[in-house]
Amino acid sequence: MDKVKVIEIKKSVFADNDEDAARLRSELKRRGVYLLNLMSSPGSGKTTTLIQTLKRLEGRLRVSVMEADIDSDVDAIKIQEATGVPSIQLHTGGMCHLDAEMTRQGLDNVALSDSDLVILENVGNLVCPAEFDTGAVRNAMILSVPEGHDKPLKYPLMFSVCDLVLVNKTDVMPYFDFDMDKCREYVHMRNPKAVIIPICAKTGEGIDAFADWLVQEVKNWKQQ
């Protein structure tokens, strides 16, 4: 088993993140690479969801993964070992989010010519990552059932910027006061067009739907 590559990300020195992000998105478009920015709270199940999803994408899309974390590299190792999908670890050095330049530093270490889709697992945080365009084509986030259906009320920007909301850990719905209808209502209050897919990374529920969404998205992006 190869060790995963660990990249120490430096803070961006550029003033205009939006310009950097737009430039990065154009460049990825030219190279035929779709970048997904996946965000969530700590412990919502991003890594387990990715592992399940990558298994279902085998033979359908060529995928690479960038795992951002403040310090540890357990996630990238776990993903590469479980799926064989090339994964690198980005260390943000205490930073609570990634911006476009930091994302580019990560992408410089990814085999883009062998990738249709790059999934960026952002730092576990519902606040700061929402404020920075990474250059991704789409933003997605995972809200897990134990966190509660009221999170779109409390973290408005995160839910405004996300095109896709995966509601994870549906297997523990009976043990929590989580109202899926209210969740849908609150998410759509922030972004009426957001796609919502209930999933359970542990049992596999809904993962096919997420994988299909990704395949369709990448196809549309390449044809645009």
Added chain:
Amino acid sequence: MDKVKVIEIKKSVFADNDEDAARLRSELKRRGVYLLNLMSSPGSGKTTTLIQTLKRLEGRLRVSVMEADIDSDVDAIKIQEATGVPSIQLHTGGMCHLDAEMTRQGLDNVALSDSDLVILENVGNLVCPAEFDTGAVRNAMILSVPEGHDKPLKYPLMFSVCDLVLVNKTDVMPYFDFDMDKCREYVHMRNPKAVIIPICAKTGEGIDAFADWLVQEVKNWKQQ
């Protein structure tokens, strides 16, 4: 029922947060007020834990609560309605943390002469709040079982700065792969002196122990 006061917090213009924090702590000491900074991920159960704890502190300590949130004011209303404890809501205007000056702006709206203990519920975020000394006597955090026992590996600073870790939602332990021994080991790897109390805000387990810890802490602080 009085509506709760909502304070729009301005970003600090002072350069040295550590100096501001030390000054605020001295001032609170002089006035006999103990400030606790309570941090956690979104959805870990801070508000429910507070409600249970405040009920057990009735007649033992005079408490006030400051609820920091990016936007909503549901938490302060919920606490005041459930417990009668005076609560104010701090709106951070998108900011992901509170610093000492922002905390002071909140405290200006609290009846300090009627308070032995002020509990500050920080923004739900395991990254940024850990970087800023608020002027509190102690930092505490809630880690909930569904988030996983590996969080001290991934959010090192948060666990380094916390004197107390409440491990919440112990009632759902059977449904998650959460190892309490490993959790203790990882927490103590970051801070060997951290006190760890397993609790369940829903069933009340461990809340007495947390309340007793607070009573003892405030007593020690006043006698120092």
